[in-house]
Amino acid sequence: MTRPRLPAWLAVGGAVLIGVLTATQSRVNGQLGVRLEDGLVAAAVSFGSGFGILIVLSAALPAGRRGFARLVEGVRSHSIPWWMLAGGAAGAFTVATQGIAVGIIGVSLFTVGFVAGQVVCSLVLDRAGYGPGGAVAVTMPRVVGGGLALVAVGISLSGGALGLVPLWMLILPVFAGAGVAWQQATNGRLRARVGTPLTATFVNFAGGSVILVIAALIHVAIVGAPDAFPTEPWVYLGGAIGVVYIFLSAALVAHTGVLLLALGTVVGQLVTALVLDLAWPTPATPALGLQVTMVAVALLSVIVASVRWRRPGRTDRPR
Numbered sequence: 001m002t003r004p005r006l007p008a009w010l011a012v013g014g015a016v017l018i019g020v021l022t023a024t025q026s027r028v029n030g031q032l033g034v035r036l037e038d039g040l041v042a043a044a045v046s047f048g049s050g051f052g053i054l055i056v057l058s059a060a061l062p063a064g065r066r067g068f069a070r071l072v073e074g075v076r077s078h079s080i081p082w083w084m085l086a087g088g089a090a091g092a093f094t095v096a097t098q099g100i101a102v103g104i105i106g107v108s109l110f111t112v113g114f115v116a117g118q119v120v121c122s123l124v125l126d127r128a129g130y131g132p133g134g135a136v137a138v139t140m141p142r143v144v145g146g147g148l149a150l151v152a153v154g155i156s157l158s159g160g161a162l163g164l165v166p167l168w169m170l171i172l173p174v175f176a177g178a179g180v181a182w183q184q185a186t187n188g189r190l191r192a193r194v195g196t197p198l199t200a201t202f203v204n205f206a207g208g209s210v211i212l213v214i215a216a217l218i219h220v221a222i223v224g225a226p227d228a229f230p231t232e233p234w235v236y237l238g239g240a241i242g243v244v245y246i247f248l249s250a251a252l253v254a255h256t257g258v259l260l261l262a263l264g265t266v267v268g269q270l271v272t273a274l275v276l277d278l279a280w281p282t283p284a285t286p287a288l289g290l291q292v293t294m295v296a297v298a299l300l301s302v303i304v305a306s307v308r309w310r311r312p313g314r315t316d317r318p319r
Contacts, residue, residue, distance in 0.1 A: 005255050006252075006255045011252055011255040011256045011260075011264075012256065012260065012264045012302065013264075014248055014251075014252045014264075015252060015256060015260065015261045015262075015263070015264025015265050015268070016264045016265070016267050016268040016302075017245075017248065017268060018245045018248050018249055018252070018261075018264070018265045018268060019264065019265035019266060019267060019268020019269035019270070019271075019272065020268040020269070020271070020272045021241050021244055021245040021248075021268075022245055022265065022268070022269050023107055023111060023268065023269045023270075023272035023273045023276065024241055024272060024276070025046075025095075025098065025238045025241040025242055025245070026098045026102045026107050026110055026111070026273075027102060027107050027276050027280070028046075028234065028235060028237050028238040028241065029042055029043065029046050029095055029098040029099045029102065029238040030098055030099065030101070030102025030103035030104075030107075030110075031102075031103055031235050032045065032046065032099065032230070032235040032236070032238065033098070033099035033100060033102070033103050034103035034104075035229075035230040035235060036226040036229065036230070037226060037227075038099075038216075038219065038220075038223075038226050039096060039098075039099030039100030039101075040096055040099065040100075040212065040215050040216045040219045041099075041216045041219070041220065041225075041226055042099035043092070043095040043096040043098070043099040043212050043215075043216070044209070044212040044213050044215070044216035045236065045239075046095050046099070046236075046238035046239045046242065047091070047092060047095055047205060047208045047209045047212050047239060047242070048209050048212070048213065048239065049236060049238075049239030049240065050205050050209075050238075050239030050240060050242045050243045051202075051205040051206060051208075051209040051239070052239075053239065053240055053243050054198075054201060054202045054205050054206075054243060055202075057198060057202075058198060058199065058202050061198065063195075063196045063198055064196070064198045064199065064202070066195065066196070067194040067195055067196040067198055067199030067200075067202075068194075068199055068202070070193065070194045070195055070199070071193075071194050071199050071203065074193055074194065079193065080190070080193050080194075083186070084186060084189055084190045084193065085190070085203055085207060086186070086207065087182075087183040087186040087187050087190070087200075087203065087204045087207070088203065088204040088205060088206060088207025088208035088209070088210075088211065089179075089207060089208065089211060090176075090179030090180055090182055090183035090186075091180075091183055091204050091205070091208040091242070091246065092207070092208035092209075092211040092212045092215075093175070093176055093179050094114075094176040094179060094180055095208070095212070095238070095242065096212065096215070097110075097172045097173055097175075097176045098110070098238075100169075100172070101169045101172055101173065104165065104169065105165045105169050105170070106273075106277050106281070107272070107273040107276045107277050108270075108273045108274065108277045108291060108294075109165065109170065109173075110173050110273075111173075111269045111270055111273040112152070112153045112173075112270075112294070113153075113170050113171070113172070113173030113174045113176075113177065114173040114174070114176055114177035114180070114269070115149060115152070115153055115177060115266045115269065115270070115298075116150060116153045116174050116177060117173070117174040117175060117176065117177030117178035117179075117180075117181070118177035118178065118180055118181045118262045118265070118266070119146050119149045119150060119177075119181075119259070119262055119263065119266065120146070120150070120178070121177070121178035121179075121181035121182060122146075122181040122258040122259040122261070122262040122263075123138060123142070123143070123146050123259055125181060125182065125185050125258045125259075126138060126142075126257050126258045126259045130182075130185045130189075130258070131185040131188055131189070131253055131254075131257055131258045132185070132188035132189045132191070132192045132253060132254045136257040136258070136259065138259075141304050141305055142259055142260075142305050144301075144304050144305075145259075145263055145301045145302065145303075145304040145305025146259065146263070146301070146305065147301075148297055148298070148300055148301035148304060149263060149266050149297075149298055149301040151297050151301075152266075152270065152294045152295075152297040152298040152301065153294075155290060155293050155294045155297060181258055181262055183204070183246075183249075184249045184250075184253050184258060184261055184262070185253060185258045187200045187201070187204065187246065187249055187250035187253065188200075188249075188250055188253035188254050188258075190203060190250070191250040191251065191254075192254065197247045197248075197250035197251040198247065200246075200247075200250040201243060201246045201247045201250060204246055205239075205242075205243070205246075249261065259305065260302075260305055263301055263302045263305050264302055266298050266301070266302070267295075267298050267299050267302050270294060270295045270298045271295050273291075274291045274292070274294075274295055277291070278291075
């Protein structure tokens with residue numbers, strides 16, 4: 001049976017919401033990393049709290065129990081290969097990068113590097129047919145849309161902020177963005193096998209939590225544990241935010257394709273980054289004019305990539 005497709009406006013709107021949540025999570029995890037002075041411990045706390053939420057939801061909801069049963073059966077029968085279970089590694093790397101970098105470089109600079117990796121990797125994955133919907137034609141509007149997203153990245157980096165932060169802090173988000181594009185496609189394929197985004201999200205947080213807890217324990221053994229944990233509840237919300245946006249990613253990628261999901265996410269990320277950095281600037285925050293221009297170009301990239309352009313003289317026949 002063919003699964004009904006969401007209206008394009010609703011699917012793209014969901015992608016934008018994912019971006020809003022991603023940028024918000026970046027700020028939350030970044031502040032936790034600053035308060036703890038340990039980005040890896042902050043990432044382990046964030047991912048671990050999300051995993052705890054998913055354990056409860058998967059046990060309490062019928063869809064979660066059914067999905068988990070399909071997951072176990074698929075692993076036993078080898079119909080679900082091991083690489084479909086590896087999406088959590090990309091999520092773990094992203095959250096670790098947030099905890100290490102965002103508190104220093106700000107949300108905007110983190111986001112533009114993240115966007116660059118995400119858009120380029122999404123184009124490649126769609127062309128290769130890696131997503132759950134199979135090969136997606138990389139048409140000229142999609143290429144132009146991806147190019148405009150990269151132009152927005154270039155605009156945001158043109159204000160001289162590069163001299164204020166270490167180069168490696170700008171490189172890490174690029175790899176995180178590429179990993180998330182792969183994670184979204186992988187989650188979509190796993191979701192198709194288990195029948196629910198809830199189980200795909202559970203698998204991500206299970207794997208990512210294991211990776212981050214091991215990394216944090218090794219780091220603490222080398223440099224020592226944080227002196228004290230902050231008391232403000234909001235700095236611990238990163239895990240819950242991650243549960244929501246990874247769930248949405250797994251649910252939406254079959255309706256949008258990897259690239260369009262990434263482009264919609266870009267808009268949400270950049271607009272939210274603009275708002276957050278205006279309200280809570282860092283020394284590396286780009287100037288307001290550059291940020292506004294960047295957001296406008298990114299929005300244009302989504303419009304170009306998502307609108308179905310018709311050839312001259314061609315009319316759509318009613319179905």
